[in-house]
Amino acid sequence: MATRRLLISYAHPDDESFGLGGLIARYVAEGVEVYLICATNGECGTVSPEHLNGYSSVAELRLAELDCAAEKLGLKRVYKLGYRDSGMMGSETSLHPDCLWQADQAEVTRRVVEVMREVRPQVVITFNRYGGYGHPDHIAIQRATTTAFSAAGSPEYDTGQEPYRPQKLYYSGIDSGFLRFAITIMKLRGKDPRRLGRNADIDLQAVLDNVEPVHARVRVRDYYEAWDEASNCHASQLGGGAPRLPLFLRKLLSPYQGFTRVFPAPPANRVDEYDLFAGVTADEAELDRVR
Numbered sequence: 001m002a003t004r005r006l007l008i009s010y011a012h013p014d015d016e017s018f019g020l021g022g023l024i025a026r027y028v029a030e031g032v033e034v035y036l037i038c039a040t041n042g043e044c045g046t047v048s049p050e051h052l053n054g055y056s057s058v059a060e061l062r063l064a065e066l067d068c069a070a071e072k073l074g075l076k077r078v079y080k081l082g083y084r085d086s087g088m089m090g091s092e093t094s095l096h097p098d099c100l101w102q103a104d105q106a107e108v109t110r111r112v113v114e115v116m117r118e119v120r121p122q123v124v125i126t127f128n129r130y131g132g133y134g135h136p137d138h139i140a141i142q143r144a145t146t147t148a149f150s151a152a153g154s155p156e157y158d159t160g161q162e163p164y165r166p167q168k169l170y171y172s173g174i175d176s177g178f179l180r181f182a183i184t185i186m187k188l189r190g191k192d193p194r195r196l197g198r199n200a201d202i203d204l205q206a207v208l209d210n211v212e213p214v215h216a217r218v219r220v221r222d223y224y225e226a227w228d229e230a231s232n233c234h235a236s237q238l239g240g241g242a243p244r245l246p247l248f249l250r251k252l253l254s255p256y257q258g259f260t261r262v263f264p265a266p267p268a269n270r271v272d273e274y275d276l277f278a279g280v281t282a283d284e285a286e287l288d289r290v291r
């Protein structure tokens, strides 16, 4: 079996750890090479002054936090695309000419294709079509990654690299049962589920309304400690969100993480896999290189 490679295509320094820390830790432990695209520098994250000590900018701080998480998780390589964080939808920052939301989509797609052809992952993960919680950068990288997934294998799409077709594309899923539970708890505590997070820009109700069907459920129960360790690297972005439940409770409530399989298209909207690499074959190009 050829080396298994997973490419995660996300937007901000912290998306990888907060969203997929357990999954990454699991696959790294199983010998999979995990690569990350982080499209922006995270300039728009709200940061308390004490966290900025020793850093010249929010971007510098957040990229350093990403390096910390990458090391804890054992990421093989992080591709920082360097776009400016767009901030919330409709905000002033989302109009900045250097931000990801304003970037030429064909150019972003091209950069993702270049990474795909270099890394040659069998499996690719990005956000769902709502960008998880509607963040413009999440939506922009989701669109670019989905287009790149189809384009990377085409000889007509010229980047000066050999074409390469990844085998599977997933959107990171959202546990709707857990989400309903969280919304109920927040309401009981008098918190507004439509204004969650350090930057008060997460609308949990809208997240729930945009949930997509889950086809793969990956067990992450044994990797919560590693998950927390990676998340703790992003200290400037912790706090202000929903309080972290005790470890045993999270393991009990969410032992699995769900994913929407975009390609190959699922025969029905039900869970039919427990491993993102299920059915992945050693591709011909890879075999040629080994020979």
Ligand SMILES: [Zn+2]
Residues within 6 Å of the ligand: 011, 012, 015, 135, 138
């Ligand atoms: Zn993000």
